[in-house]
Amino acid sequence: MNSPYLVPVAQLLRDVPSRTEIAFDAEFDEPHEFAPRGVAETDVFPEATVRVRLRLESFSGGLRAKGTVEAPWHGTCRRCSTPVLGLSTVAVNERFVDHRGPGDEEAYVIADDFVDLGPLAHDAIFLDLPLAPLCREDCAGLCPYCGIDRNEATCECQAPLDPRWATLDGLRFTDFEPGESKEV
Ligand SMILES: [Zn+2]
Ligand SMILES: [Zn+2]
Incomplete structure (x- = not known):
């Protein structure tokens, strides 16, 4: 039970109001056993360092x-x-309660005078992950016809002239812009 995520709070709860500063760096999944996640576009390595x-x-x-x-x-x-690496920095403002009452559905629960900051850190980071990141804002993408990386090379491909495609010419595909995560 030496996880930095587990913080004893008996004294804080006894002296109301009182406060303490918590600062640690730890493995993202240490020593929790979170449910396995499906394959996602964006993820955090279990051994990645999270700053709390x-x-x-x-x-x-x-x-x-x-x-x-x-x-x-x-x-x-x-x-x-191409692979993209980024850093999520998430502002957190959450409550821990002794017992969940009405209106406490979103609150985490204090167990045996300890708070477990692991689920809080997980929730905060996963909600912040970009769904569809870009390697850079102006990434030119791949040519849909020959597959060449337009960031590195150009090609002579043109849209096919087949009339069955003509109606598609009028369509615009707009990129969805994800959240505010920094992409580095
Ligand atoms: Zn790209
Ligand atoms: Zn091409």
């Missing part, structure tokens, strides 16, 4: 955890399929 910087502040019946959680992610460029 939180202030815990007690109130009657619980704690507020406020600060940031940061983790590196990896993904695949949605246009050219």
Whole structure:
């Protein structure tokens, strides 16, 4: 039970209001056994280092955890399929409560005078991951006809003249812009 994610809070809960600063770097999945995730466009390696910087502040019946959680992610460029690395820095403002009452559905629960910051860190990071990252804002993508990487080379491909395709010419495909994660 030496996980840095497990923080003893008995004293905080006794002295209301009181606060403490939590700062540690730890493996993303240490030592939790989260359910296996499906293959995703963007993910965090289990052994990646997550930075947790939180202030815990007690109130009657619980704690507020406020600060940031940061983790590196990896993904695949949605246009050219090259690997993309990024960093998610997520502002966190969550509650831990002794017992869930009405309105506490979103709150985490304090167990045996400990809070477990692992699920909080996981939730924060996964909600922030970009769904469809780009290797760079102006990535030119792959040629749909010959597959060449247009960032590195040009080709002579043109849209086929087959009249069955003509109606498609009027269509525009707009890229979906993902969230605010930094892509580095
Ligand atoms: Zn790209
Ligand atoms: Zn081409």
